[in-house]
Amino acid sequence: MPSLLTVLRDPSSRRPDPEPLAVDLFRVIAVGTAIWGAVLLGAVVVHLTTATDAARWVQVACAGLALGGIGLAWSARNRKRWQSERG
Template identity: 35%
Template structure:
């Protein structure tokens, strides 16, 4: 193990360039999966299974996903600008 990068920051290799990502797709797919699982849990709860906790978790996942989509909408320019600066 080399200690030079730990002791001397100038001896470190440069970090990798940030990847350009589309968070809208990621958040939308995740929220869609929570919605699908929520529908499945709702059907199971209606048919008499005791999955109320799972249904609440799915609803929380959908709420968080919607909030992340809103955040992404307002901050898209910022995170894309930061990724383009380092390339």
């Protein structure tokens, strides 16, 4: 393996990039969205049962759910293409 200095001087001397892993992003995004849903439930419970002002937590969790929904829609639309490329 070439040293860092050698690679900085001559980038072509570095090892080739590894092949990217085939990952089903729909599952990854679904897990993240489910976690945001659990955070939302917890934030609502804290907000309603304590004197703590957890409104910001609720807002952040709602934003996480919204972005997760966008991600799920995007990954569902591109899932067929990904599966056909994967073979």
